[in-house]
Amino acid sequence: MTLTEKILSHSSNSKSVVPGEIVFSNVDKVMIHDVSGPGVIKVFKELEKKGINLEKVWNPDKVWISEDHFVPASDRISADNVIQLTNWAQKYGIKRHYKYGMGQYGICHTISHEEGLILPGEVYVGGDSHTNTTGAVGAFTAGLGHTDIAYVLKHGKIWFKVPETMLFKINGKKPDHIMAKDIILKIISDIGTDGANYKTMQFTGDVVDKLEMEERFTLTNMTTEAGAKNGIIEPDQITADYLSTRNNSPIRLERGDPDATYSEIFEYDCEKMEPSVAKPYSPENVVAVREVPNTEIDKAYIGSCTGAKLSDLRSAARILKGKKVKVRTEVLPAAQSIYMKAIKEGLISIFMESGAVIGPPTCGACCGAHMGVLGKDEICVSTTNRNFPGRMGHVTSQTYLASPIVVAASAITGKLTDPRDL
Helix, strand or coil: CCCHHHHHHHHHCCCCCCCCCCEEEEECCEEEECHHHHHHHHHHHHHHHHCCCCCCCHHHHHEEECCCCCCCCCCHHHHHHHHHHHHHHHHCCCCCEEEEEEEEECCCCHHHHHHHCCCCCCEEEECCCCHHHHHCCCCCEEEEEEEHHHHHHCCEEEECCCCCEEEEEEECCCCCCCCCHHHHHHHHHHHCCCCCCEHHHHECCHHHHHCCCCHHHHHHHHHHCCCCCCCCCCCHHHHHHHCCCCCCCCCCCCCCCCCCCCCEEEEHHHHHCCCCEEEECCCEEEEEEEHCCEECCCCEEECHHHHHHHHHHHHHHHHHCCCCCEEEEEEEEEHHHHHHHHHCHHHHHHHHHHEEEEECCCCCHCCCCCCEEEEECCCEEECCCCCCCCEECCCCCCEEECHHHHHHHHHHCCCCCCCHHH
16 A cells, blocks of 8 residues: 555554545544634534534544634734634634744644644644645645534544555755755646646655655645645655654654555656746746746745745745845745744844845735735736635736745846846
8 A cells, every 4th residue: 555545544444445445534633724714613503503512522632723814814804713713712622722923823734744733644634725735744634625624523534535646756866956846846737737636646756855844845735736635755764853853742654565556656857857937827837937037026925834934934045145135025934933943043134134024924925815915917926836816916916936046036136037047
């Protein structure tokens, strides 16, 4: 079995499973946030009206709440959503509630690994499509809708169809100008945004084996943009070392079998990759940055679960140090803990001295919520993961997806720029 198949086998108390089989899995962790949470609460209320007993959730210690999309509260509805979450958490005894303005908080997918909430071999579901992110630790992680999340909260289990596994081997030596964002954009451009529909995307190879954890999270995060059910990387010592500083629980480094069957195998030579951008309006519309050298931009955005981890901020700061930006540039660290580390390392000073604006941890403009949404016809280069029409603001605005170093280089020149060309 592949790693995904093994995890679903264990979680469903089955000796083995095969792709296409329906299993009923026990869930280890579940997450809701300030957008999905109110929807789940609404389902709870509707069920209570029908006489279904919902006085408690199956295990409060396995539930956690993140406030991230519309925080700091952007309007009255956002403020009310946060109040709903607070009251619901108190009612059901949910202790892991990451409240903005009260210490650690941030984007849910960043909190999940920054706090070491998910361990290898676990089944983790969340009320957000990019829950795939945390599969980089070697867990089965997937996003679910409101009704399914409500069912998990009540029963602690949910059904899955065992997905086929696509294997992506990334070999060669990774050049300094290539980041995980370039790798996953290349893959999506090849297989398309529906190329992995309800499949597992598993990453391996010499390059992946050496990638730091935060870069691995970028790979699994954007499996969502290829339609995947989940993204996963087999855990190793790098995984164990990363989690050991965040979680004292025993870590089991389970891997797939050597003779596991994969539906498709793709191989890439990382040395041949180019710094890239995904042009509007699809993550699969990918070209090398040098193919669009005169594309002027109005804004550069360094943020989101995909592009504002500490390693992302370090990479961008190396480009921006001692230089000035030519366009509006916003930097929003993905979690409060990352913000604090960035301050201690002098990264925030570098960004501010370059002329950039520093914002609080929030999904903000990534989902077109607030904190820098785009206006009519504005063009933005962004470290985020989606560039559909209206994703970051006005429906006529345009977003180019890129790595943190491409975004930083472009901020300096005011047009899409390969960092090697500075």
